[in-house]
Amino acid sequence: MPKDYYKLHQTQFEIFIDSALKEDIGSGDHSSLSCIDQESKSTAVLLTKQEGILAGLDLAAQIFARYDPSLKFKPFAVDGSKIGVGSHVFSISGTTRSILATERVVLNILQRMSGIATLTHKLSEKIKHTSCKLLDTRKTTPNFRYAEKWAVHIGGGTNHRIGLFDAIMIKDNHIDFCGGMTQTLKKTASYLEQSGINLKVIVECRNAKEIQQTLPFSFVSRILLDNHSIPELKSALKQINHKKPTEASGNINHENLVAIAETGVNYISMGALTYDAKNIDLSLNAL
Incomplete structure (x- = not known):
């Protein structure tokens, strides 16, 4: 994930920030309007109550600036x-009213992103002795995907595709609906040629036969091995024999993560x- 992630996806983040603030503030922050003078100026500091990996600081700065450009943000x-x-x-x-109006949105984002970065860092550390990279998925909070994937990157993980638009991922249902692996990949090849788009193509293979059918297609970027046991995974990797990059997924947790990474996937x-x-x-x- 590039360092200028916010700028790369600025339109999506601006839409998100505006929506999040509108959701919370609505017709107005009547709590603050009722008791805080319009001219009131204040300073507040963000304090941490537990250990972790910080994520969302850059996004927080953008939220403050978008709501009230006169606010002075000082990161430590x-x-x-x-x-x-x-x-x-x-x-x-x-302005005190501006600080109070943005407080909850900023806290929600920082707490959520820092939690994701902390977990990602913890799991990445467990497999750092291998060459395996940890990927996120599309199992994210609606309308918060860009921020959550940013947090994964901050925590030391690697981003998978953002959505359905930036990579082709052929999974079991695609294969079954098309009538088999070879038929599916022939159709995919035709689509790529006709559309002229240049996307990574990831293909889920459930067994040795599907691996054998997939390997001849040069446009396939990676083979996905979903819900494989350790012996099944090792067998599949032996068959693939480094001809394509490989990805393991499904029922992976902190208990079996290291063993799966050590297979060489x-x-x-x-x-x-x-x-x-x-x-x-x-x-x-x-303060």
Whole structure:
């Protein structure tokens, strides 16, 4: 994932920020309007309440700036930093009403992204002695996918496709609906030629026969081995014999992750990186 991830996907993030703020503020922050003077200026600091890997700081800065460009954001850390209990992450200064209006959206994003980055880092560390890379999936929170994938990258993982539009992934249902692997891949080859698009093509192979049928197709970028046991995975990798990059997925957790990585598979994709991550506890406190 490129360093300028926000700029690369700026349109999507701006849509997300506007939607998130509208969802929370609605017709107005009546709590603050009722008791905070319009001229009031304040400073608040973000404090951490548990250890983890920080993620979402750059996005938080964009949220503050988009809502109220006059707010002064001062970071004390960077995305990817290890944080401990009581760490000061940033300060925000300016109109009190603006700080309060953006507080919850910023906290939600930082807590969620930091939780994902922390889990990704923990699991990546377990397999760092191998050449295997940890991938995320499309099992993400609706309308929050770009941020969650950004968090995976910050935590040391590698991003899979963002959606249905930036890679072709032929899975079991595609194969069954088309009447078999060879027929499916012939149709895919025709589609690529006619459309002129240049996309990675990942193909799920359930058994040795499907692997044999897939290998001759040069446009296939990677072979996906889903729900394979360790012996089945080793057998499949032996058959593939480094002719295509490989990816393992399905029922992979912290208990079997290392054993799967040690088979020599190139990638492991885990939906749990996003759906099983627990938020990091953070708070924004007035100074």
